[in-house]
Structure formats: C-alpha cells, structure tokens
Amino acid sequence: MSPESEIFGFIRALEVTHGENGFHPHVHMIVFTNKETESGLLDFVYYRAWVRACRLAGLPEPSRLHGCHVQDGSFAADYAGKWGIEDEMTKANQKQAKNKGLTPWGLLRCILDGDDLDYPPKRAIGLFLVYSAAFKGKRQLYWSNGLRKLLGLQKELNDQELAQKADDEAAYTLATITVEQWKAIRKCKAEVMILNIAESNPLLITSVINNFVLSSGDAGPHSMGEGVPFYGGRGPTR
Structure with missing residues (x-):
C-alpha cells in the first residue's frame, strides 16, 4: 500500500446462505479510506489476506474471480445513502441467495410452508439447527474501533444496555x-x-x-x- 493510501476503518457484516454446494458463509464490508486509495489496491490487499486466512484454516485457495470482490465508493454511497449503512449491511434476511440458495430465514419459510422440493421441512430444520449452533454468539455487524467516533456517531449500545433502555412508545x-x-x-x-x-x-x-x-x-x-x-x-x- 502506497504512503498516500490510508484506511480509517470498516464496517463488516457476516452472512451465510445455503445452496447446492452447502453452506456459504461470506463477509460484506464497507471500507473507509482517503481519496488517494483506489479500489484496485484494496482488491489486491484484501484478496491476499483472504487467501492467507483460507490457507491457515486448511481450506482451498479461493478463486481470483469469486474469492474477493471490491467495488468503488460510488456503489457504497448509493445503497448506504438510500437505506442507511446499518440497514443495508444487515438486511441479508430479506435477500434471495443466488442459484436457488436460501438464507437462514428462507430455511424457516421452507419449514413453515412445506412446499419446497429441494428443502423439505425435515431437511430445512436440520440445516437451520446447524446454522444456529455455528453462529450462536457471533456478531452480524461489527464496526472497527474508533470509526463511529470518527464519523460523529453515538456509541453503540450493547445487548444489556438495549434491554434496559425504556421503550419509546407504549x-x-x-x-x-x-x-x-x-x-x-x-x-x-x-x-x-x-x-x-x-x-x-x-x-x-x-x-x-x-x-x-x-x-x-x-x-x-x-x-x-x-x-x-x-x-x-x-x-x-x-
């Protein structure tokens, strides 16, 4: 990374879908940089980091095409401006997975409806139990340290603080x-x-x-x- 490039922080969302190749956990990130940092540079840096992480975990090396995909800031600005950063980064439950895959809540719909030939209720129940056990306690949305303060946002409340917060309306x-x-x-x-x-x-x-x-x-x-x-x-x- 060149001396002119600088990363100020990131927001990371953890998602998982299930398809013909099994579970597909993946990460979506918004990276905040200075204007001198180009998307191609981030693509190079993050792809190398992802390859190293997969190798250390004993996984096959991800392909260059599908392992890491970086888009420039105009793309992030469009959807974050329309939906809000937190809404966009965490609305995976409303999205449809590619290639007939399902989100975890899509599995629950299969259990309820019982009309999906690829995911009959018994299979959907088993898959959702696997997902819930693996992701229990995991944070879906993570802000890097100091980013909220840098953006002028209030401190994020933890679960206990949210539970103790008074309801806004009856x-x-x-x-x-x-x-x-x-x-x-x-x-x-x-x-x-x-x-x-x-x-x-x-x-x-x-x-x-x-x-x-x-x-x-x-x-x-x-x-x-x-x-x-x-x-x-x-x-x-x-």
Whole structure:
C-alpha cells in the first residue's frame, strides 16, 4: 500500500446462505479510506489476506474471480445513502441467495410452508439447527474501533444496555396470529396491508385476518387462537 493510501476503518457484516454446494458463509464490508486509495489496491490487499486466512484454516485457495470482490465508493454511497449503512449491511434476511440458495430465514419459510422440493421441512430444520449452533454468539455487524467516533456517531449500545433502555412508545396486543393464519396472510401477500390496517383501524384486524384465511382456501375454524402476539402502539405498528 502506497504512503498516500490510508484506511480509517470498516464496517463488516457476516452472512451465510445455503445452496447446492452447502453452506456459504461470506463477509460484506464497507471500507473507509482517503481519496488517494483506489479500489484496485484494496482488491489486491484484501484478496491476499483472504487467501492467507483460507490457507491457515486448511481450506482451498479461493478463486481470483469469486474469492474477493471490491467495488468503488460510488456503489457504497448509493445503497448506504438510500437505506442507511446499518440497514443495508444487515438486511441479508430479506435477500434471495443466488442459484436457488436460501438464507437462514428462507430455511424457516421452507419449514413453515412445506412446499419446497429441494428443502423439505425435515431437511430445512436440520440445516437451520446447524446454522444456529455455528453462529450462536457471533456478531452480524461489527464496526472497527474508533470509526463511529470518527464519523460523529453515538456509541453503540450493547445487548444489556438495549434491554434496559425504556421503550419509546407504549405497545399493546392487537391480535394473536396462529401459524395457519400467518400462512394465509403470506399466501395472499398481505403482510403490508395487515400493518397498514393495524395502524389505521386496529379494531378491524381480527376480521381482516379471518377473511384472508377464507380467501386462501384454507379449511377449518378461523377464530383467533394460540399463536404469535401482534403488537400495536401510538406510533407505526410493528
């Protein structure tokens, strides 16, 4: 790295998907540098570091094409400006993996829906258990030391501090959604509509959910039963 180049810090997100070649853990990073540092230089430095890490771990050497991919700052600025850095770096659960692969939460959807031939519920359960055991205690998002202060951001709260932090608004139970009802809502692609109704007219939630169950073609009783609580409050419903 030339004397003019300087790295101030980085944000690293740890992700994993599962596909035809098994689990694919990988890292996404935003690296903060001075303007003299070019993307080609970072590509050279990080690829060599990745090759060394794989070799020391007893893994095959990654290919030059797929082992490390660096894009310039304009790419990072576009999505970080649109979504916010933390939202973009941690929204992997909403992304679709390539080549019919699945994210961990995609595995959970397979367990719930039971209609994926490549990932039947029994297989999806086993794979999710493997994922959860391997990633327990791992940080999905990591800021290098001093970067938040350099960017003028407040200190990141740890889990205990977040748990002790007072809620911003009062919350109360609007309804309790059963697994069957949630499957019906998803089948009708009505998740956003449910949130909008919960915010604008929460008294309609029960009847609207039951109507979605009927519309989905599901048979059987549709009264609100045991399931997952659905909360509302004075602000936007979550």
